[in-house]
Amino acid sequence: MAMAIGGGTALTGIFGDPVAHSASPAMHNAAYAALGMDRAYVPFRVTPDQLPAALRAIRALGLLGVNITVPHKERAARQLRNLSAEARQLAAVNCVIARRDSLFGDNTDARGMAQDLTELAAPVKGQTAIVIGAGGGAAAAMLALRRLGARRVIIANRTPRRAKKLASRFRSMRIEVRPLDHLKRPHLIAGAATIINATPIGLDAGAFMPIAYDAAQQGCFFYDLIYAAAPTPFLRPALERGLPAADGAGMLLYQGALAFELFNGVRAPLDAMRAALNARLGRSSTSATGYRRRDPLPP
Numbered sequence: 001m002a003m004a005i006g007g008g009t010a011l012t013g014i015f016g017d018p019v020a021h022s023a024s025p026a027m028h029n030a031a032y033a034a035l036g037m038d039r040a041y042v043p044f045r046v047t048p049d050q051l052p053a054a055l056r057a058i059r060a061l062g063l064l065g066v067n068i069t070v071p072h073k074e075r076a077a078r079q080l081r082n083l084s085a086e087a088r089q090l091a092a093v094n095c096v097i098a099r100r101d102s103l104f105g106d107n108t109d110a111r112g113m114a115q116d117l118t119e120l121a122a123p124v125k126g127q128t129a130i131v132i133g134a135g136g137g138a139a140a141a142m143l144a145l146r147r148l149g150a151r152r153v154i155i156a157n158r159t160p161r162r163a164k165k166l167a168s169r170f171r172s173m174r175i176e177v178r179p180l181d182h183l184k185r186p187h188l189i190a191g192a193a194t195i196i197n198a199t200p201i202g203l204d205a206g207a208f209m210p211i212a213y214d215a216a217q218q219g220c221f222f223y224d225l226i227y228a229a230a231p232t233p234f235l236r237p238a239l240e241r242g243l244p245a246a247d248g249a250g251m252l253l254y255q256g257a258l259a260f261e262l263f264n265g266v267r268a269p270l271d272a273m274r275a276a277l278n279a280r281l282g283r284s285s286t287s288a289t290g291y292r293r294r295d296p297l298p299p
Contacts, residue, residue, distance in 0.1 A: 065262065087105050124193070127152075189220075
């Protein structure tokens with residue numbers, strides 16, 4: 001049934017370019033329906049040159065807050081004066097909250113990822129993890145891994161200079177930087193307990209870069225920040241070998257629930273949000289978000 005929007009309806013939303021594919025409206029609007037709140041969550045296509053004006057419009061239009069998605073997270077952090085400690089560390093904002101006299105930028109990505117990895121029982125504490133990429137998603141992964149007690153992290157990236165810059169922001173961690181072609185080396189993969197793809201590679205139907213999947217230890221967990229209805233090109237080879245794996249839908253769920261609470265000041269109804277997300281992705285509403293080793297591999 002279509003949501004009724006009237007003069008008293010309070011709005012939240014998401015700024016991105018593109019944004020039509022986003023699953024966030026489905027999750028947040030399901031949460032409002034479950035709680036009986038007269039609120040709605042709307043996607044706004046905002047181009048990079050429009051971002052400063054769009055941010056200024058949040059309070060002018062009476063929006064309670066907005067999520068920020070690609071390609072705006074880093075630029076939004078530079079546009080806002082008031083940032084959480086986490087947004088400052090990540091140099092990126094994924095949600096903006098309208099306060100009485102200002103805008104406040106926060107980032108729930110790392111918290112959402114840490115919560116998802118914990119629920120998935122990913123082997124992180126005291127273990128070696130590999131993070132593929134060195135952008136904003138990789139920074140969130142680094143912070144999540146630090147929170148979960150990773151012993152050692154290897155950053156694999158196309159440009160080592162950018163990977164070293166990311167590593168310098170997490171000096172308390174034991175970090176190594178490797179080029180991408182080292183992922184083909186069996187001994188590197190064999191030493192990892194968790195491998196995270198934090199690149200956009202795999203958004204299309206093409207193959208992922210070469211990785212020595214056959215060398216992975218039996219319980220090595222493969223985690224992709226990308227989410228889709230079917231296993232991503234990064235996850236499929238792992239699943240075909242019976243390895244545990246999950247995509248980024250769980251991270252999306254948990255970071256979205258945290259943002260919902262920041263925008264609305266009430267606890268998010270996770271079950272309603274999870275069901276809406278799974279429906280949006282064409283998954284069973286009763287299934288876990290993501291894939292597990294024992295799940296049947298979709299065709």
